[in-house]
Each structure stands twice: as structure tokens, then as C-alpha cells.
Amino acid sequence: MNRSNxxxxxxxEGRLLHFLTIDGLGREMLTEILDTAEGFTGVSExxxxxxxxxxxxxxxNLFFETSTxxxxxxxxxxxxLSADVLNLNISTSATSKGETLLDTLRNxxxxxxxxxxxxxxSSGAAxxxxxxxxxxxxxxxxxxxxxxxxxxxxxxxxxxxxxxGEFTGxxxxxxxxxxxxxxxxxxxxxxxxxxxxxxxxxxxxTLLPSDPHGLGVHVYHDMExxxxxxxxxxxxxxxxxxxxxxxxxxxxxxFRLFGLxxxxxxxxxxxxxxxHPGPINRGVEMDSQxxxxxxxxxxxxxxxxIAIRMAVISMVIGTQNLSMQEVSA
Ligand code: NCD
Numbered sequence: 001m002n003r004s005n006x007x008x009x010x011x012x013e014g015r016l017l018h019f020l021t022i023d024g025l026g027r028e029m030l031t032e033i034l035d036t037a038e039g040f041t042g043v044s045e046x047x048x049x050x051x052x053x054x055x056x057x058x059x060x061n062l063f064f065e066t067s068t069x070x071x072x073x074x075x076x077x078x079x080x081l082s083a084d085v086l087n088l089n090i091s092t093s094a095t096s097k098g099e100t101l102l103d104t105l106r107n108x109x110x111x112x113x114x115x116x117x118x119x120x121x122s123s124g125a126a127x128x129x130x131x132x133x134x135x136x137x138x139x140x141x142x143x144x145x146x147x148x149x150x151x152x153x154x155x156x157x158x159x160x161x162x163x164x165g166e167f168t169g170x171x172x173x174x175x176x177x178x179x180x181x182x183x184x185x186x187x188x189x190x191x192x193x194x195x196x197x198x199x200x201x202x203x204x205x206t207l208l209p210s211d212p213h214g215l216g217v218h219v220y221h222d223m224e225x226x227x228x229x230x231x232x233x234x235x236x237x238x239x240x241x242x243x244x245x246x247x248x249x250x251x252x253x254x255f256r257l258f259g260l261x262x263x264x265x266x267x268x269x270x271x272x273x274x275x276h277p278g279p280i281n282r283g284v285e286m287d288s289q290x291x292x293x294x295x296x297x298x299x300x301x302x303x304x305x306i307a308i309r310m311a312v313i314s315m316v317i318g319t320q321n322l323s324m325q326e327v328s329a
Contacts, residue, residue, distance in 0.1 A: 008130055015319040018130045018139045019312045021148040022189040030193055034158055036311035037304070043080050044306060053314050054081035057114040062104070062129075063142070064090045064120040069278050069302060070142050070152070074117050077309035083317075086113065101125070102132060109134050115317060116140070123147035123182075136324040138316035146182050146242065152277050153186035155308040157194060159301050160232055163273050167194040173227045173268075174217075175202040175258060176236035176285060179209055179247075183277045184236055192216050202226030204258065206247040223258050230268045235260055235276045235285045251284045260286035265295060273297045 005024030011017050016029065043051055059078040063071050071087070078085045090104070108116070115138045118126040123145030130139040143149040157167075164170055172191055178184045178201050191199045201212060202220045212219045220226030227233055238254065248254050260274065274286070274296045282288050291298060 008127065011319055011323060015322070016312070016315045017319050017323070018126075019150055019316055020126050020130055020139065020141045022150050022153055022186050022193065023148070025193070027193050027195065030154070030157065030190060033154055033308065033311050033315065034161055036315060037154075037158055037307040040080075040307040040310040041304070043310070044303065049080055050082050051080065052082045054078065054083035054317050057081075057083040057317055058086065058112065059083045059115045059117060059313065060086040060088060060108050060113045061117045061142075062088050062090060062108075062119070064118075064125070065143070067119055067142070069305070070119065073302065073305040074140075074142060074151075074309050074313075077306050077313055078117075080306065081310055081314055081317075083114075083313070101128065105129055105132060109137065113137065114320070115313065117142050117313075119143045121145055135327065136320050138320045140312060140316060143182055146180055146185070148186050149182040149277075150186050150190075151305070151309055151312055152183050153190040154312070155301055155305040156183075156187055156234065156275060156277070157190050158304045158308055159275060159297055160273070162300075162304070163297060164231060167191070167196045170196045170232060171198040171200070171230040171269075172196055172232040172234065173200040173202050173220075173230045174234045174236065175223065175226065175260070177207045177238050178203050178212070178236065179207045180239035180242040181236050184234075185215075187234060188215050188217055200226055200230065202258070204248070204254075223264060224267055227260075227264060227272075228267045231272055233260065233265070233268055233272055233274050235274065235280075237277070237279060237281060238284060251281075255284055259284070260290050262287065262289050262293070265290055265293075271295075275301060278302070 005021055009018050009020055061074055075085050117140045118129055119142040125144045126139055126141035133139055174184050200218045200220055202223055276298050280291055
């Protein structure tokens with residue numbers, strides 16, 4: 001566990017001040033996030049899809065990198081908590097005119113924003129903003145470079161818990177481009193923290209970090225051996241935009257070796273669930289029959305993403321409120 005990540009993300013009582021990475025958070029905190037999200041799942045099904053928990057708060061979505069699913073589910077989560085939401089598409093705003101990240105931050109703070117949700121192509125961007133943010137302002141990492149995507153990992157844990165109950169005793173395979181995936185890194189940390197008995201990664205050597213065993217996983221280069229008897233299969237997108245040089249012969253060849261087909265899926269446990277963070281490349285990572293089949297929970301992941309993001313936003317805003325009250329007391 002990384003102490004500086006724990007120190008930056010938690011207050012003295014162990015409450016969540018920012019949510020930047022799974023690293024540094026223990027099983028209790030991850031379980032508290034899952035349990036809090038559980039309480040929010042019903043809100044989306046009401047006729048009035050709102051609770052007043054964050055009324056009067058302003059959440060700014062700072063997306064320096066494009067995203068549809070993550071940005072819209074964060075926006076809905078804030079709105080369902082009754083917060084006011086600002087969406088800043090930074091690629092078309094001041095930063096592209098030369099303003100530094102810190103100046104953007106200071107200007108938004110001058111507008112009394114209470115929370116920043118940050119997506120950035122550079123690893124460490126959300127940590128940087130959290131270190132420089134005013135007291136009382138919470139930061140949530142919505143994906144930074146290849147580093148971390150902790151709300152995605154938590155919505156994936158939520159999906160697994162909903163379908164499988166306990167984490168202990170599960171075998172989970174993460175398949176594909178682990179090297180470039182912030183999602184895989186956060187998932188591996190969360191799965192190990194929650195006590196899953198076996199985490200496997202299944203990938204060609206060119207799409208794994210140089211010391212994959214250092215991640216605390218079992219490594220497979222053969223898809224069929226890698227998914228045999230597993231309870232959960234998590235497919236990753238090929239991150240073409242992050243690849244330098246020829247790491248793959250062709251997408252066709254990748255699908256032949258690592259694509260998830262119905263024939264391969266039959267090797268996993270018969271109740272295995274199939275997950276993907278999206279966006280899916282059909283015919284590259286998996287067949288359409290699998291993506292739309294009865295084992296697939298890919299669209300549920302999207303719905304659960306709203307509840308998980310509501311949980312994290314409300315927990316961080318709650319802790320930041322307390323810390324402000326302590327200062328003024
Ligand atoms: C992931 C991301 O952006 O890291 N997608 C997402 O958050 N929905 C995974 C990906 O882009 O492959």
C-alpha cells in the first residue's frame with residue numbers, strides 16, 4: 001500500500017477526501033463505497049430521480065480527454081445528487097489557448113466550485129490538482145493516462161458483487177491490452193484488496209508491462225488456458241491511441257488469438273459473466289454474439305456506474321464539508 005496515496009486521499013479519521021486511485025485504500029473503504037452505491041441504485045428507478053444530498057454544491061467536470069460514457073454518467077450522478085454541474089470541454093477552451101492547468105483550477109475555484117472530476121491524458125494529473133486544490137474542494141480521478149481509473153474499477157467490483165455475491169473464492173481473468181490500460185491497473189488493485197482468490201491476466205507479451213507478476217496476478221499468454229473455469233471475464237479495449245510502434249501483427253490476428261467467441265466462452269464456468277469497460281470493438285476484442293449474449297453484463301456496468309459515482313461524489317463532498325466545519329469551528 002502506498003502511504004502517500006493514503007495520506008492524500010484520506011483525512012485523519014480515514015474518511016475519503018479525494019478519490020484518485022485504489023492504491024492506499026483498504027478493503028473497508030472499498031466495501032463502504034460498494035455499500036453506499038447499493039443504496040443509490042434505486043434512485044435511478046424512481047419517477048423523480050433525485051436525492052438532495054449535494055444540493056447547493058457545484059461539481060465541475062474537467063475533461064481534457066474525450067469521453068462519452070464516463071462524462072455522462074458522472075454528470076447524471078451529480079444531477080441525481082441535486083448538485084449543479086459545469087461541463088468543461090477543455091480541448092476547446094482556455095487551456096488550448098495556453099492557460100496552465102493551475103490557472104484553469106484557480107479560475108474555477110474563484111467561482112466557488114466544490115468538486116473537480118478530472119480526466120486527463122497524463123498520468124498524475126488528478127493527483128496534481130488534488131495537491132493544489134483549495135481546502136474544502138474534492139477531486140475525483142475519472143482516468144489519468146495509463147495510471148488509474150478508480151471509479152471504473154469500483155463499478156466493475158459492484159457488478160461482480162451483484163452477480164457473484166462474495167469476492168473470495170472467485171477466479172477473474174482480465175484479457176487484452178493490460179500494458180496501456182488504466183482500467184486494468186485499478187481493477188487488479190481492487191480485486192486483490194477485496195480478496196479475490198485468483199486474478200489472471202491474459203495477453204500477448206507485447207501488451208503486458210515488463211514485470212507483470214509484480215502486479216500480483218497469474219500471467220497467461222494462451223487465451224484458452226487463461227479463461228478456463230473462470231467466474232468473471234473482463235475484456236479490455238485495444239488502446240490504439242496509446243500504442244507506439246507495431247505491437248500487434250493485425251487486428252484480425254489479435255482476434256484469432258485473444259478474441260472472445262462463444263466457443264471460447266464455453267471454457268469458462270457456465271455462469272461466468274463477461275464484462276468490458278467500453279467502448280467495445282466488435283470483432284476485435286469479442287464477437288457480437290458474446291457482447292449481446294446472456295453472459296454479458298456490459299450494459300449493467302454502465303447503469304451501475306451512476307450509482308458508484310453518486311457514492312464517491314457524496315462521500316467526498318461529505319468529508320470535505322466536515323473538514324470545512326472543523327476549520328471554522
Ligand atoms: C476506459 C477509459 O477511458 O479508460 N473507458 C471508459 O472509461 N469507459 C477504457 C477504454 O477507453 O478502453
